[in-house]
Amino acid sequence: MEAALGLMRRIPPKHSVTALSALVSLLPNHSSDLLSQVDQPLQVLCDSESGKEFILCEYNRDADSYRYYEGGISSVYLWEDNNEGFVACFLIKKDGARTAHGRRGYLQEGLWEAIHVIEVGPEDETTRYCLTSTVMLSLTTDKESSGTFNLSGSIRRQMTMDLPLADGHLCNMGKMIEEMEGKLRNSLDQVYFGKTKEMVCTLRPPSEVVMRLPNS
Secondary structure (H helix, E strand, C coil): CHHHHHHHHHCCHHHHHHHHHHHHHHCHHHHHHHHHHCCCCCEEEECCCCCCEEEECCCCCCCCCEECCCCEEEEEEEEECCCCCEEEEEEEEEECECCCCCCCCCECEEEEEEEEEEEECCCCCEEEEEEEEEEEEEEEEEECCCEEEEEEEEEEEEEEEEEEHHHCHHHHHHHHHHHHHHHHHHHHHHHHHHHHHHHHHHHCCCHHHHHHCCCC
């Protein structure tokens, strides 16, 4: 089981559905654990009655949805738990491709998918919030000058905070999600983009760097 989870952490998000299906077939006795612990890319369906798109996930496959921002979709689901508290799930899917609804992207393919699950404890003067966040990033460029380039990955983090209930659950959860997304964005920028840029510049230095190199 540990080896399977370790493998899924290293699989590019766009291949995770196929990989997870294969692992479930190989390890049928651990299928429930795999499905509950492995986050998959978010799928989008359209409500035939309202004509609005919503995110399909394991938390709720048949509920309301609303647009997050231009070119993006967001859904929020809440349910009670067994500890006199509740759980909230915030789902965000942003398509940054040049063919997406936002019409601002310059990528052949580009997806930002975020899953935020917050467990909220019993109400008191202060309430404990436990946030588990997963962000999956995938982008592809295809230009004549640079060729085809693909970069994808995922990152998962947890955060626990005790916050005063006077500010309200929505404010407290919103602050935590905003802070967590900022940290995850910085981590992705440093780990994936920073390291990739470093390797590319080492293997193929920019022209201005090559011009300054002494002749051998």
